[in-house]
Amino acid sequence: MTETAPVSTPTPATTPSRFRAPDATDLARVAVFAAIVVVLGLPGGFTVFGGVPITAQTLGVMLAGAVLGPWLGALSMGVVLALTAAGLPLLAGGRGGIGVFLGPSAGYAFGFVLGAIVIGLIVHAGGRKPVIWRTAIGMVVGGIGAIYALGIPIQSIVMGLPLPETALTSLVFLPGDLIKAVIATIVVTTLLRAYPRAFRRVWAPKRVASAEGDATRLP
Amino acid sequence: MLTLYRPGTGWLHRMPAGPKTVMLLALTLGVFLLPPVWWSAGVAAAASVVAYAAAQLHDGALGMRDLGRQLFALRWILLVMLVSQLLFLGPEPAVANATRVTSGLLLAALLTLTTPTTALLEAVERGLGPLRYVRIDPQRIALLLTITLGTVPVLARIATDVRAAQKARGARANLRTFVVPFLVISLKHADELGEALASRGVR
Numbered sequence: 001m002t003e004t005a006p007v008s009t010p011t012p013a014t015t016p017s018r019f020r021a022p023d024a025t026d027l028a029r030v031a032v033f034a035a036i037v038v039v040l041g042l043p044g045g046f047t048v049f050g051g052v053p054i055t056a057q058t059l060g061v062m063l064a065g066a067v068l069g070p071w072l073g074a075l076s077m078g079v080v081l082a083l084t085a086a087g088l089p090l091l092a093g094g095r096g097g098i099g100v101f102l103g104p105s106a107g108y109a110f111g112f113v114l115g116a117i118v119i120g121l122i123v124h125a126g127g128r129k130p131v132i133w134r135t136a137i138g139m140v141v142g143g144i145g146a147i148y149a150l151g152i153p154i155q156s157i158v159m160g161l162p163l164p165e166t167a168l169t170s171l172v173f174l175p176g177d178l179i180k181a182v183i184a185t186i187v188v189t190t191l192l193r194a195y196p197r198a199f200r201r202v203w204a205p206k207r208v209a210s211a212e213g214d215a216t217r218l219p
Numbered sequence: 220m221l222t223l224y225r226p227g228t229g230w231l232h233r234m235p236a237g238p239k240t241v242m243l244l245a246l247t248l249g250v251f252l253l254p255p256v257w258w259s260a261g262v263a264a265a266a267s268v269v270a271y272a273a274a275q276l277h278d279g280a281l282g283m284r285d286l287g288r289q290l291f292a293l294r295w296i297l298l299v300m301l302v303s304q305l306l307f308l309g310p311e312p313a314v315a316n317a318t319r320v321t322s323g324l325l326l327a328a329l330l331t332l333t334t335p336t337t338a339l340l341e342a343v344e345r346g347l348g349p350l351r352y353v354r355i356d357p358q359r360i361a362l363l364l365t366i367t368l369g370t371v372p373v374l375a376r377i378a379t380d381v382r383a384a385q386k387a388r389g390a391r392a393n394l395r396t397f398v399v400p401f402l403v404i405s406l407k408h409a410d411e412l413g414e415a416l417a418s419r420g421v422r
Binding site for chain 1: 223224240243244247248251255296299300303304306307308312316320323324325327328330331334336339340343359360362363364366367368370371373374375378394395398399401402403405406408409410412413414415416417421422
């Protein structure tokens with residue numbers, strides 16, 4: 001009931017960051033997230049279940065979309081792809097060069113961009129503060145669904161293997177990706193409490209308090 | 220920073236990055252578009268062998284040592300493709316598809332083998348020139364790419380530090396407990412980087 005926020009100031013626009021041109025700090029954050037994706041793809045990573053080494057690279061994609069939002073997240077994935085195309089071995093397992101975009105895994109690489117957009121749109125839907133269930137949905141739909149939706153058809157075309165069989169072979173990666181979606185959700189929820197500055201945005205106030213009548217009716 | 224580039228003086232090394240990219244991409248596409256029959260496996264394999272031999276790589280074995288090294292790097296893709304296609308499609312398409320995709324990738328790898336990253340980045344910046352007409356500044360993109368290259372080693376060091384700190388406390392390597400501190404420190408670095416850029420006139 002007690003509204004501590006200064007009532008006199010008009011409620012900020014729902015998402016001030018949405019149509020703002022990126023400034024120097026945005027540029028730096030985009031670069032840092034691109035580098036995070038690269039670092040998470042470096043070898044000597046982690047063994048998750050039963051000693052199967054998985055690359056954490058798609059975890060970086062999920063976090064970029066959720067933390068930077070759809071458009072800056074997509075830009076930072078674009079940076080990773082551009083540097084990869086320029087010949088740096090940045091993708092998981094030290095893959096790089098223009099060949100990445102012509103080989104069987106090309107679609108998954110482009111899926112990084114689409115995935116970051118979808119995740120950002122879902123996690124920050126309506127400019128509201130992320131909650132755990134919406135974050136989880138975003139991670140699964142964007143971080144797995146969108147990446148597979150681009151990756152599997154292109155893999156099928158490049159390899160000349162029919163779509164259902166290609167999808168079947170891609171199922172191997174599903175458990176690892178689900179684990180990463182869970183981790184990404186936990187990380188984003190923790191970050192919201194521990195370091196909300198990370199998101200660099202102002203969320204729309206809760207529905208109940210946002211009605212203009214409420215503010216004037218306060219004592 | 221580690222690159223896939225191998226220094227050399229052959230004609231492919233001396234060719235400007237832009238035309239070389241177009242030429243090698245065209246070759247790669249040509250190999251990719253071969254039909255999945257026996258003879259195209261032969262054509263594709265021959266194309267990559269001839270290309271590596273003609274590229275003047277000077278590796279002491281007429282390019283074959285570099286070819287072998289690239290082929291070794293592709294071994295997992297090759298294996299997955301061969302096995303899955305043998306299971307689902309039979310021997311002829313399996314061998315033909317695996318060969319044409321592999322040799323397409325080998326041809327594309329010639330670009331990164333013979334062109335320094337800086338030359339490719341400059342070519343990217345030139346290629347982005349037309350973006351000026353949709354009010355995107357190509358120099359800003361080039362700056363972004365350069366900052367990212369400089370940031371990768373910084374974040375790799377942060378990652379090592381976080382892991383070392385956790386090891387010192389007796390914690391096992393765990394992705395979940397690693398990511399949060401790594402992200403917070405990285406994002407603080409991003410804020411500092413943003414201030415540094417702003418103070419140098421980047422808006």
